[in-house]
Amino acid sequence: MVYRVVLIGAGIISRNHLEAIRQVGTLEAAAVADTDESKGKALAEEYGISFYRDYEEMVTKEKPDIAVIALPHHLHASCAVWCAKQGCHLLLEKPMALNVDQCDEILQAVATAGVKLMVGHTQHYWPANIQAKQLIASGELGRLLAVHDTRHLYYYRDNRPDWFLEKAKAGGGILMNLGAHSIDKIQWLTDSRVHRVKASVTYEGPRGDVEGSGCIFLETDSGLSGVIVQSGYEGPPKDETELIFSHGMAKLISAKGLWISKGGEYEQVEPIPEEDPFVLQFKDLLQAIGNEQDPDSSGEYARSVIAALEAVYRSDRTGVEQHV
Ligand SMILES: NC(=O)c1ccc[n+]([C@@H]2O[C@H](COP(=O)([O-])OP(=O)(O)OC[C@H]3O[C@@H](n4cnc5c(N)ncnc54)[C@H](O)[C@@H]3O)[C@@H](O)[C@H]2O)c1
Known part of the structure; x- marks a missing residue:
């Protein structure tokens, strides 16, 4: 099975994720969303994927298996909760959210939706x-x-x-x-x-x-x-x-x-x-999805940070x- 991935946020770390997706045979990047149109479009062109200004529109249309959330920290919780409700597995960049209350909102949404959440603790x-x-x-x-x-x-x-x-x-x-x-x-x-x-x-x-x-x-x-x-x-x-x-x-x-x-x-x-940490991270997420288990860097773990x-x-x- 090939998992379709969308990227939310076309900033500094987005390339690491897109390069890793290229290296993992069972992943396919579908689209990227960013409110900064010039940045998002340039990245989409470089990787031959679709561009959206609005991530809700992207997820609704693309119906990805996995959403990678690489946004400013204050947007992590709202975006993760919304994406979980759409049924996407999540690779959410660290730090998980601004505070423990927001982490709990994410954990609740993920549990209700029955999707997997991994937080990007690349260490x-x-x-x-x-x-x-x-x-x-x-x-x-x-x-x-x-x-x-x-x-x-x-x-x-x-x-x-x-x-x-x-x-x-x-x-x-x-x-x-x-x-x-x-x-x-x-x-x-x-x-x-x-x-x-x-x-x-x-x-x-x-x-x-x-x-x-x-x-x-x-x-x-x-x-x-x-x-x-x-x-x-x-x-x-x-x-x-x-x-x-x-x-x-x-x-x-x-x-x-x-x-x-x-x-x-x-x-x-x-x-x-050496193997690219971002590749290993995706492999861990895929294993968690395939085996219906929590990844090493689960939401509960990331909440402790x-x-x-x-x-x-x-x-x-x-x-x-x-x-x-
Ligand atoms: N794992 C690591 O080693 C590592 C390294 C760097 C950054 N990070 C984390 O990755 C996340 C992103 O960091 P970055 O350095 O790429 O930041 P960045 O500012 O370069 O990228 C964030 C992007 O999000 C976009 N954005 C803002 N609001 C948006 C919205 N509502 N919808 C869509 N796009 C929106 C911005 O335009 C920007 O392009 C942060 O959580 C950061 O801590 C992790």
Whole structure:
């Protein structure tokens, strides 16, 4: 069977999805919708698919099996609920929604419609992350005791779409967008859920009203401690996760690889063959649809990331530790 896919949102991430669809034999891209006509039409032409300005019209006419929702965060919930009601399986970009209440609306709509929902937590598919998860499970370096995750990325680049810097539309700044990846990465790597946080954020960016940096101290329900430090201000880019074990350490550098130390300098672990994370993500969704099971990155799972982020912002506001 070939599944027809439509894309809602023709922005930065849409190409990753369309390239992945090309590589998965059982998927066919049918159409793309975007309120920005020139952007949407150009993408549709490039990939030889239909263009619509209105996603409701597109879904009604195209009757796709799967809708990929790649919209600004404030539109995730309304779009996912509407598409679920039309009977589409959903690949909804991360973060799932602006808050837990919206996540619950999506979960309710998906359950009622009997469709599958996967949220695009692509961290699960990067080869070095997969190797790190295996390393933790193997016990080779002993017990995992702490995680230190750092992300530095200039967040105010001129071509960043404005909505990312508006709290009402993005739900938050660097933590909502990239912190969602860090929280997901820590939860997924360690098979645990963040259940306690103490966090503070800063608002020093040149535009917008979202936080430009944040520090999170967290604890998971397995008793693991973690620190996430993110900065969107000027500085050298960095995207690293250090894992501190009882008998060694590991360093995960995003999209680059995994290093381990059993004492002394880090040595790189032989990389595993790379497969496009967006391809693996679609394969996971297809398996979930075919086997009538929830994908790894289910709606319930993605809700836990939003619940942790809500607690982060609450902790910053109140100045005290928050339970998730
Ligand atoms: N998984 C990842 O690694 C990853 C990477 C980048 C972005 N993302 C996520 O993907 C989503 C989209 O991000 P992006 O960087 O592509 O943003 P973007 O701003 O480049 O794209 C969003 C698009 O949605 C369109 N749009 C807005 N309102 C619309 C509407 N009502 N109907 C149809 N189209 C509408 C905009 O015109 C724009 O083209 C976000 O949730 C983001 O966090 C995920």
